Amino acid sequence: MSQFTRRGLMKTSAAAGVLAATGMPASAAGHGPKRGGTLRLGIAGANTSDSWDGRTHSDSFMIMMAHGTVFDCLTEVKANGELVGELAESWEASADAKTWTFNLRKGVTFHNGKAFGADDVIESLQMHVAEGAKSAAKPIVAAISEMKKMGDHQVQFTLAAGNADFPFLMSDYHILMYPAGMIDEAIAKGIGTGLYKVDSFDPGVKAVLTRVDSHYKDGEAGWFDGVEAIAINDSSARMNALMTGQVDAVNRVDFKTEPLMKANPNVEIFEVTGNQHFTFPMLTNTAPFDNVNVRKALKYGVNRQEMVDKILQGHGKVGNDHPIGPANQYFAADLPQLEYDLDKAKFYMKEAGLTSLDVSLSASDAAFSGAVDAAQLYQASAKGAGININVVQEPADGYWSNVWLKKPWCACYWSGRATEDWMFSTAYESGVPWNDTSWENARFQELLLSGRAELDSDKRRSIYGEMQAIMSEEGGTIVPMYANYVDANSTKLAHGPDIGNLWQMDSSRITERWWFK
Amino acid sequence: MGSVGKIILQRLALGALTLVIVSFVIFAAVNALPGDFAAAILGQGATEEAKTAIRADIGLDRPFFERYFTWLGSILTGDLGVSYAQMMFATNLGGDQLISITDQIGPRFFNTMFLAGLTAVIAVPLSLTIGVLAALYRGSVFDRVANVTTLSSISAPEFFLAYVLILFLAVINPLFPVIALPEDGMSLIERARITMLPALTLTLVVTAHMMRMTRAAILNLLASPYIEMARLKGVSPMRVIVVHALPNALAPIINVIALNLAYLITGVVVVEVVFVYPGIGQLFVDAVKNRDIPMVQVCCLIFAAAYILLNLTADVMSILSNPRLRHPK
Numbered sequence: 001m002s003q004f005t006r007r008g009l010m011k012t013s014a015a016a017g018v019l020a021a022t023g024m025p026a027s028a029a030g031h032g033p034k035r036g037g038t039l040r041l042g043i044a045g046a047n048t049s050d051s052w053d054g055r056t057h058s059d060s061f062m063i064m065m066a067h068g069t070v071f072d073c074l075t076e077v078k079a080n081g082e083l084v085g086e087l088a089e090s091w092e093a094s095a096d097a098k099t100w101t102f103n104l105r106k107g108v109t110f111h112n113g114k115a116f117g118a119d120d121v122i123e124s125l126q127m128h129v130a131e132g133a134k135s136a137a138k139p140i141v142a143a144i145s146e147m148k149k150m151g152d153h154q155v156q157f158t159l160a161a162g163n164a165d166f167p168f169l170m171s172d173y174h175i176l177m178y179p180a181g182m183i184d185e186a187i188a189k190g191i192g193t194g195l196y197k198v199d200s201f202d203p204g205v206k207a208v209l210t211r212v213d214s215h216y217k218d219g220e221a222g223w224f225d226g227v228e229a230i231a232i233n234d235s236s237a238r239m240n241a242l243m244t245g246q247v248d249a250v251n252r253v254d255f256k257t258e259p260l261m262k263a264n265p266n267v268e269i270f271e272v273t274g275n276q277h278f279t280f281p282m283l284t285n286t287a288p289f290d291n292v293n294v295r296k297a298l299k300y301g302v303n304r305q306e307m308v309d310k311i312l313q314g315h316g317k318v319g320n321d322h323p324i325g326p327a328n329q330y331f332a333a334d335l336p337q338l339e340y341d342l343d344k345a346k347f348y349m350k351e352a353g354l355t356s357l358d359v360s361l362s363a364s365d366a367a368f369s370g371a372v373d374a375a376q377l378y379q380a381s382a383k384g385a386g387i388n389i390n391v392v393q394e395p396a397d398g399y400w401s402n403v404w405l406k407k408p409w410c411a412c413y414w415s416g417r418a419t420e421d422w423m424f425s426t427a428y429e430s431g432v433p434w435n436d437t438s439w440e441n442a443r444f445q446e447l448l449l450s451g452r453a454e455l456d457s458d459k460r461r462s463i464y465g466e467m468q469a470i471m472s473e474e475g476g477t478i479v480p481m482y483a484n485y486v487d488a489n490s491t492k493l494a495h496g497p498d499i500g501n502l503w504q505m506d507s508s509r510i511t512e513r514w515w516f517k
Numbered sequence: 518m519g520s521v522g523k524i525i526l527q528r529l530a531l532g533a534l535t536l537v538i539v540s541f542v543i544f545a546a547v548n549a550l551p552g553d554f555a556a557a558i559l560g561q562g563a564t565e566e567a568k569t570a571i572r573a574d575i576g577l578d579r580p581f582f583e584r585y586f587t588w589l590g591s592i593l594t595g596d597l598g599v600s601y602a603q604m605m606f607a608t609n610l611g612g613d614q615l616i617s618i619t620d621q622i623g624p625r626f627f628n629t630m631f632l633a634g635l636t637a638v639i640a641v642p643l644s645l646t647i648g649v650l651a652a653l654y655r656g657s658v659f660d661r662v663a664n665v666t667t668l669s670s671i672s673a674p675e676f677f678l679a680y681v682l683i684l685f686l687a688v689i690n691p692l693f694p695v696i697a698l699p700e701d702g703m704s705l706i707e708r709a710r711i712t713m714l715p716a717l718t719l720t721l722v723v724t725a726h727m728m729r730m731t732r733a734a735i736l737n738l739l740a741s742p743y744i745e746m747a748r749l750k751g752v753s754p755m756r757v758i759v760v761h762a763l764p765n766a767l768a769p770i771i772n773v774i775a776l777n778l779a780y781l782i783t784g785v786v787v788v789e790v791v792f793v794y795p796g797i798g799q800l801f802v803d804a805v806k807n808r809d810i811p812m813v814q815v816c817c818l819i820f821a822a823a824y825i826l827l828n829l830t831a832d833v834m835s836i837l838s839n840p841r842l843r844h845p846k
Contacts, residue, residue, distance in 0.1 A: 048803045134570060134571065231793070236791070244691065246695060397551050398557075433565075
């Protein structure tokens with residue numbers, strides 16, 4: 001019970017096709033990794049308000065620099081989707097998945113020389129629920145009712161309710177391990193147990209890191225002598241920096257310039273489909289979206305493939321109106337795909353007793369790049385079924401506070417979550433603050449609670465499969481597409497056979513996993 | 518010279534008043550924008566509870582005028598304060614390892630001034646020279662080429678000029694780096710080299726204005742009787758322009774130079790973004806995006822002060838260059 005095996009993206013044939021098309025070296029594993037060189041990264045998603053406080057991390061630069069680079073988590077999701085221990089060596093659950101015992105790695109030290117142990121784990125977790133702390137990982141830690149130090153290198157967590165995914169949650173990039181008693185200092189200076197220690201850090205500008213002399217991942221990861229991460233938020237500047245060889249890898253490749261970059265023999269594009277998805281949530285307690293037939297008519301009135309082709313320029317996959325992505329463990333690949341079918345849309349309009357329907361769809365590019373265009377495509381595709389969508393272009397400023405969760409139908413994005421339960425309980429559990437479809441479904445809720453405490457993998461697969469089916473058939477959100485993570489690197493770099501698909505840049509662990517040829 | 522001193526003092530007092538008014542207008546404008554710091558920093562992840570907590574922490578829940586006058590009071594005592602973003606970390610930390618706005622802006626201010634300075638060193642002599650030569654050879658091929666080139670460069674968007682320069686000076690001939698990221702301890706020459714592309718881009722932007730004003734001001738004077746006199750007594754055309762016309766044309770030229778220098782300090786966000794140059798502009802845009810009022814205010818004060826001081830300098834220099842203004846009747 002110590003390790004879950006996940007079906008990673010790489011195992012699906014579709015992904016193999018993508019990889020072949022992007023010229024990924026299949027023989028990368030043939031040349032063994034070797035130490036040396038300074039990795040220079042050009043990263044979008046940096047802000048002048050960045051810090052080493054894991055509770056505030058939400059954008060690419062800090063996610064990449066913190067977990068797996070300067071700091072470590074208790075567990076880690078490998079590139080192939082397998083969950084392994086990072087600072088934890090092994091773990092055990094009680095039969096009800098309520099009590100979890102973690103055995104910590106011995107002989108690990110922080111960059112300032114302090115030895116890592118049970119106290120550090122407890123304090124690092126407690127900071128997420130401290131009075132006045134605004135941590136994105138608060139719900140995860142708040143679910144722990146008791147943390148007990150069983151020994152210098154053993155911690156026992158008692159959860160308020162059973163959660164089979166608990167070790168997965170401990171790999172969250174917010175939950176970093178800081179040295180107990182000096183967390184303030186560690187946040188100010190960036191003192192972790194990671195492969196690289198901080199030389200200098202200028203928020204929103206640059207981070208310079210050096211490899212520590214000896215590390216418990218020696219021989220397995222951390223091949224660079226140093227890392228120099230430059231914040232380049234402008235996409236043309238980032239592409240230029242890679243093309244002229246000033247950096248070795250960049251994230252968030254601009255789809256428009258991607259063909260030009262492919263033409264450069266010194267540059268490789270790497271692309272994976274993860275859980276990031278774009279949505280059009282409707283408030284299911286508001287007319288006309290409270291009528292399940294209206295929702296079904298809207299589901300059949302959208303041309304998903306057209307959106308993937310035109311909005312993502314092919315860099316994505318069609319969605320099936322549920323938030324579980326190909327990077328999730330129990331992704332229901334066999335679920336019937338919702339197709340663009342105007343006859344069915346008309347049929348459900350009739351079922352709803354309507355001949356025509358006028359609805360407003362609020363969109364802004366704050367939701368996702370191309371959201372307004374996507375809404376207009378939706379408008380055009382649904383017209384044939386008598387559905388008149390009025391696209392309302394909302395200001396990007398204040399979109400999340402004034403439009404999302406407030407307007408009956410709008411555009412939205414989700415980066416997805418590593419586990420099904422986490423995703424569902426963030427946005428689709430009855431009564432949670434981010435339930436952006438006001439989704440209330442008795443059967444769904446019952447399945448959610450039973451799945452959480454279930455340790456049997458087959459049973460969980462059927463539970464989460466049914467939940468995805470319910471959402472796909474009657475749910476309140478349209479998920480037209482999953483957007484790929486598209487990054488690029490110099491051909492001087494090499495990597496293992498798999499590329500992680502939880503986040504950009506090999507699940508944001510490029511500094512740990514890649515090396516110079 | 519007593520009158521000049523008096524003018525300087527008067528103008529400084531007026532400038533200080535202008536700064537106060539600017540700060541109030543900016544404060545009101547940022548407050549009028551939809552969303553506040555709490556909503557902006559939390560983004561999609563904002564819950565009502567978290568927003569209320571942040572507002573209480575940084576004092577956003579207090580009345581508008583109270584916040585403004587508290588801020589004004591601390592500015593007047595020389596304390597630039599702490600940005601909201603830093604304050605939020607402070608409550609997260611429970612500690613007081615705060616980075617003040619002075620610490621945050623300091624190095625960026627230096628970078629901005631360095632870029633503006635380097636650009637000025639290239640652009641001012643260049644545009645004066647071209648302006649004088651264009652006036653001298655009015656209507657010639659040189660005059661036309663200079664006019665068309667500088668007008669095209671001022672008409673093109675800055676990012677486009679930047680990409681053209683990148684293409685020719687970084688991609689095809691790798692002379693300069695495309696990322697202008699200065700480091701501590703760089704020598705002046707190395708620093709100038711990595712800052713060269715943004716400086717050249719800005720040179721292209723500001724040259725036209727200064728060069729054309731030089732040309733126009735000189736040509737304007739060439740019709741004056743005293744110039745005709747100089748010509749009649751056989752002074753060479755170059756000498757007519759440089760010795761007789763230019764000193765009298767200085768006042769408008771200095772004013773245009775001052776305006777352009779102020780622009781170099783305040784208006785170069787696009788160039789900073791394209792070349793990843795860590796100047797104040799980027800910080801300012803981030804701060805507006807986050808509704809980080811203390812930071813926005815300080816940036817605006819710097820920008821406004823740059824305009825006021827440069828205009829003042831221009832006026833004083835105009836007066837000094839014109840003896841008639843020095844002795845008002």
